Amino acid sequence: MKIIEAENLTKTFNGFTAVNGVNFHINRGEIFGFLGPNGAGKTTIINMLTGLAKITAGQVKLLGEDYTRSVKKAQALMGIVPDESNLYEELSGRENLCFCGALYGMEKGLREARADRLLEQFELVEAAGRPFRAYSKGMKRKLAIAAGIIHQPEILFLDEPTTGIDVGFARQIRKLIVDLHRRGTTIFLTTHYIEEAERLCERLAFIVRGKIVREGTVDELMKEAQRDNIVRFTLGGDFSGLAGEFKARFPGYAIQAGQDSGVSIHAPAPFPLLPLVQFFEERSLPVYEAKIVRPSLEEVFVKITGIEPQKMQNQQGPKSMKGPQGARS
Amino acid sequence: MKAWIAFGNIFMKDMRSYYLKPPNISWGLIFPIAWTLMFFLRSPVPLEVRDLLPGVMSLSILFGTTSMLAVTITFERKSRSFDRLLLAPISLNLLMLAKTTGAIMFGVINAFVPILFASFLTDLSGINWPLVLGSVIFIAITSTFLGLFVAVSVSQVFEAQTFSNFFRFPMLFLCGLFIPVADLPVFIRPLSYILPLTYGADILKTAVNNNGVLSLSLSFLMLLLFTAFLFSYSIYNVNRRWIL
Numbered sequence: 248m249k250i251i252e253a254e255n256l257t258k259t260f261n262g263f264t265a266v267n268g269v270n271f272h273i274n275r276g277e278i279f280g281f282l283g284p285n286g287a288g289k290t291t292i293i294n295m296l297t298g299l300a301k302i303t304a305g306q307v308k309l310l311g312e313d314y315t316r317s318v319k320k321a322q323a324l325m326g327i328v329p330d331e332s333n334l335y336e337e338l339s340g341r342e343n344l345c346f347c348g349a350l351y352g353m354e355k356g357l358r359e360a361r362a363d364r365l366l367e368q369f370e371l372v373e374a375a376g377r378p379f380r381a382y383s384k385g386m387k388r389k390l391a392i393a394a395g396i397i398h399q400p401e402i403l404f405l406d407e408p409t410t411g412i413d414v415g416f417a418r419q420i421r422k423l424i425v426d427l428h429r430r431g432t433t434i435f436l437t438t439h440y441i442e443e444a445e446r447l448c449e450r451l452a453f454i455v456r457g458k459i460v461r462e463g464t465v466d467e468l469m470k471e472a473q474r475d476n477i478v479r480f481t482l483g484g485d486f487s488g489l490a491g492e493f494k495a496r497f498p499g500y501a502i503q504a505g506q507d508s509g510v511s512i513h514a515p516a517p518f519p520l521l522p523l524v525q526f527f528e529e530r531s532l533p534v535y536e537a538k539i540v541r542p543s544l545e546e547v548f549v550k551i552t553g554i555e556p557q558k559m560q561n562q563q564g565p566k567s568m569k570g571p572q573g574a575r576s
Numbered sequence: 577m578k579a580w581i582a583f584g585n586i587f588m589k590d591m592r593s594y595y596l597k598p599p600n601i602s603w604g605l606i607f608p609i610a611w612t613l614m615f616f617l618r619s620p621v622p623l624e625v626r627d628l629l630p631g632v633m634s635l636s637i638l639f640g641t642t643s644m645l646a647v648t649i650t651f652e653r654k655s656r657s658f659d660r661l662l663l664a665p666i667s668l669n670l671l672m673l674a675k676t677t678g679a680i681m682f683g684v685i686n687a688f689v690p691i692l693f694a695s696f697l698t699d700l701s702g703i704n705w706p707l708v709l710g711s712v713i714f715i716a717i718t719s720t721f722l723g724l725f726v727a728v729s730v731s732q733v734f735e736a737q738t739f740s741n742f743f744r745f746p747m748l749f750l751c752g753l754f755i756p757v758a759d760l761p762v763f764i765r766p767l768s769y770i771l772p773l774t775y776g777a778d779i780l781k782t783a784v785n786n787n788g789v790l791s792l793s794l795s796f797l798m799l800l801l802f803t804a805f806l807f808s809y810s811i812y813n814v815n816r817r818w819i820l
């Protein structure tokens with residue numbers, strides 16, 4: 248079931264086309280992501296979908312209903328976490344959550360109970376009474392996410408959820424996102440971190456200069472860049488002496504011996520593994536592992552967009568941020 | 577119902593965050609007290625106090641309300657928390673009413689500070705209190721929406737203050753508060769009649785001293801028109817400038 252659909256969505260700012268006729272949809276229960284460099288139009292699209300920017304052309308639908316001209320009813324079903332905090336500095340964490348709940352018409356008892364539950368889930372109980380201005384950047388982002396879901400929206404928009412956040416908090420936030428997804432929240436996130444997109448999103452769209460250049464599940468996108476079928480074997484002995492014999496036996500395959508006791512087999516089409524395993528076994532080379540080698544999403548992204556990953560955050564963002572490396576959990 | 581929960585909480589948050597904060601309470605009171613002292617203490621004849629009362633009340637409301645909106649709206653816009661409100665599922669009209677109700681009440685309270693002072697200095701008998709209350713509320717609404725009009729037309733808090741003064745100070749002289757409009761040079765008089773406070777002050781004069789010069793219904797009608805214009809223009813401006 249499609250929660251959000253955008254058709255031909257276009258945005259111009261005084262003649263400059265920031266978003267150029269994009270089409271996409273978000274299915275219920277999935278994490279859908281926009282991956283693209285700074286200035287690609289990600290935030291502008293979120294703003295159009297959520298009512299913070301006017302739609303120049305095209306249309307948007309929520310649960311099949313067009314809301315291009317009247318966003319207010321649709322907003323009740325949306326949770327929005329902007330790239331920069333928009334909570335109240337002078338209110339405490341808990342007060343901010345309760346206030347946000349009230350904006351969606353939640354009764355006092357309900358919003359307070361839900362705020363307390365979220366503070367616990369997001370490990371912010373200790374900081375709950377402190378004013379928001381005293382929070383660290385990472386805590387602010389976590390609270391902003393909690394504020395985004397207090398009214399249990401149909402869809403949660405996360406604009407660059409880990410940008411500008413230090414590694415430890417970024418990891419926590421990614422875990423929270425996965426957790427929310429497991430509990431059934433539909434999530435639309437934008438990022439310029441390739442690894443983050445690969446790790447979190449089920450479906451992705453690459454967006455460059457206001458256009459979606461490719462869209463699909465992570466697997467589908469990977470397949471595009473797959474030049475060859477590659478299987479890498481980890482063997483219990485030295486393969487180097489057997490190369491000639493191997494070529495004679497499997498003429499269609501290319502081989503590439505690794506540094507250690509590994510060897511990669513390349514073939515133009517998928518191939519059966521058993522004969523290969525038998526070949527090694529017969530020559531007293533036990534096979535410990537056979538692994539299909541896929542291209543990384545990074546390769547795919549570079550191939551399709553022609554943008555090098557290090558150019559992704561050129562225009563803004565602290566230099567010290569190196570993306571989500573080291574945040575693998 | 578849901579929208580009213582949002583309305584009430586936006587209003588209450590502003591009350592707690594701005595209006596009930598000690599610096600703002602004193603700030604809010606400084607204007608009326610300053611005006612009151614400035615005019616009343618200078619006039620030794622008790623009767624003159626009553627003559628000045630409508631003008632002082634009007635100014636207290638005007639300065640009290642317009643200065644608050646620079647904070648509750650322009651400042652929140654700048655700190656992005658106003659976006660949070662724009663993303664909420666309540667209509668822009670209701671949102672703006674929620675953001676201005678506090679200022680309107682603040683203005684009404686401001687108006688009674690001079691009355692309190694005056695009650696020690698002179699005899700307040702014979703005042704048409706219902707009419708005083710009605711006009712005070714109307715002036716508070718119109719002034720608040722004038723503040724709103726300014727607050728949504730600028731981007732910086734200091735611009736809001738400067739721009740407000742552009743309206744406020746001329747009103748001091750042109751609205752017949754202390755100099756009757758009839759005594760102004762003929763070519764300036766039309767200006768008086770395009771300023772909302774002229775009408776509000778005139779109603780107050782009628783209520784306090786029964787010496788207003790315009791008909792009550794005309795004055796109320798004019799205030800109503802100003803209110804409607806300022807509010808709808810403000811909404812239009814928010815739509816145009818803040819929802820890009």
Ligand SMILES: Nc1ncnc2c1ncn2[C@@H]1O[C@H](COP(=O)(O)OP(=O)(O)O)[C@@H](O)[C@H]1O
Pocket residue numbers: 260263265283284285286287288289290291292820
């Ligand atoms: N209010 C605006 N006025 C003019 N140009 C804008 C405005 N907002 C965004 N843009 C431009 O639109 C493009 C897309 O911006 P944005 O959506 O913020 O990109 P992203 O979120 O992908 O980094 C950029 O070139 C940006 O400069």
Ligand SMILES: [Mg+2]
Pocket residue numbers: 286289290291330406407
């Ligand atoms: Mg952005």
